[in-house]
Amino acid sequence: MTIIKRILLSLIFKSGIYHFFHFLSRHKITILYAHSIIDADTSTSWKPLRSQHIAQELAFTLDVLKEKYTFISLSTALKILQKEHEPISNALVITLDDGYLNNLTIGAPIFAHFGISPTIFIATEHSQHNRPFWFDRLDYALQQMTDENFHTSIQGETFVFDCQSRKKLQQSYAAFRRKIKACFKSDVAMREYLNKVCQQIEKKTGKALSQIIADDPYATLANWQQLKSAEKNLGFEIGSHTLNHARLGLVDNHTVSDELSKSKIELENKLAIHCDSFCYPDNSYNGYAVETASRYYKSALTTDIGLNALNCNLMTLKRLNLPTGINPLKILYAISALRMTLFF
Numbered sequence: 367m368t369i370i371k372r373i374l375l376s377l378i379f380k381s382g383i384y385h386f387f388h389f390l391s392r393h394k395i396t397i398l399y400a401h402s403i404i405d406a407d408t409s410t411s412w413k414p415l416r417s418q419h420i421a422q423e424l425a426f427t428l429d430v431l432k433e434k435y436t437f438i439s440l441s442t443a444l445k446i447l448q449k450e451h452e453p454i455s456n457a458l459v460i461t462l463d464d465g466y467l468n469n470l471t472i473g474a475p476i477f478a479h480f481g482i483s484p485t486i487f488i489a490t491e492h493s494q495h496n497r498p499f500w501f502d503r504l505d506y507a508l509q510q511m512t513d514e515n516f517h518t519s520i521q522g523e524t525f526v527f528d529c530q531s532r533k534k535l536q537q538s539y540a541a542f543r544r545k546i547k548a549c550f551k552s553d554v555a556m557r558e559y560l561n562k563v564c565q566q567i568e569k570k571t572g573k574a575l576s577q578i579i580a581d582d583p584y585a586t587l588a589n590w591q592q593l594k595s596a597e598k599n600l601g602f603e604i605g606s607h608t609l610n611h612a613r614l615g616l617v618d619n620h621t622v623s624d625e626l627s628k629s630k631i632e633l634e635n636k637l638a639i640h641c642d643s644f645c646y647p648d649n650s651y652n653g654y655a656v657e658t659a660s661r662y663y664k665s666a667l668t669t670d671i672g673l674n675a676l677n678c679n680l681m682t683l684k685r686l687n688l689p690t691g692i693n694p695l696k697i698l699y700a701i702s703a704l705r706m707t708l709f710f
């Protein structure tokens with residue numbers, strides 16, 4: 367952070383502006399999300415290109431947040447938003463997307479320390495088979511490349527992965543993700559394409575994430591037994607994240623219904639729970655997806671940026687990325703009502 371930014375941040379807190387907006391928004395509910403949580407001391411055979419939440423920083427962040435917020439569960443937040451529960455000032459919910467096992471092994475003890483009941487969102491077909499998500503599978507495959515680059519064609523256009531260094535690969539992987547999201551208007555076509563790209567690289571290197579996923583600290587997913595235990599013993603709430611991590615805004619109506627209804631049935635049958643909450647994979651949704659989700663769930667979460675007021679739409683709840691780092695002011699500002707008011 368530059369010195370100017372540091373001074374500005376300090377002024378925002380010293381002047382009382384932060385506290386003023388925090389007080390004004392005290393009845394809004396903040397919902398944060400995270401994905402994989404990893405212990406910095408874990409020795410691993412690879413490291414994903416995407417940034418991970420580090421356990422040590424997560425603990426620091428929650429320690430900072432507890433001074434300004436009250437941690438509540440998603441189910442309590444819903445009761446508040448539906449006016450079935452009296453408001454709790456500066457309430458904050460933690461959610462975890464995708465169902466990584468490390469959310470339970472590394473994350474759960476930290477959450478328990480702060481009395482947090484997080485909600486974990488499961489893509490049931492992935493959890494059932496411990497099938498890696500394409501973003502983890504491709505990430506691993508690319509890192510096994512010994513060639514300096516890898517060419518692929520995205521709908522007739524050549525894309526080159528620069529594998530010369532981790533930094534260059536990180537940049538081209540991020541560019542690739544943006545590119546395919548812009549190019550493919552069908553989620554099924556995108557997943558088929560990605561499957562082919564992964565197979566191509568895996569054939570070339572002879573290595574695949576599926577070979578090591580069972581013991582992989584990053585990509586392995588919690589199984590039904592582990593999820594049940596987390597629900598029963600660790601205070602976790604469990605929601606659906608579709609069957610196949612499908613982008614509901616980019617599939618046909620029949621698939622939208624299937625992804626929403628069958629994942630709920632699967633979770634309820636396998637875990638003996640009521641599954642009332644849903645999270646849109648990749649923040650992809652449209653009017654039909656929202657309407658259909660409301661038939662099966664009491665709430666659905668997006669990654670649209672913002673806080674949630676009492677009269678908000680429960681089927682498009684807003685969330686913010688769980689901030690991490692070692693600067694308390696930066697952490698508080700990242701999710702602050704002041705920032706939401708100024709920039710969003």
Ligand SMILES: [Zn+2]
Nearest residue numbers: 463464647648
């Ligand atoms: Zn997801």
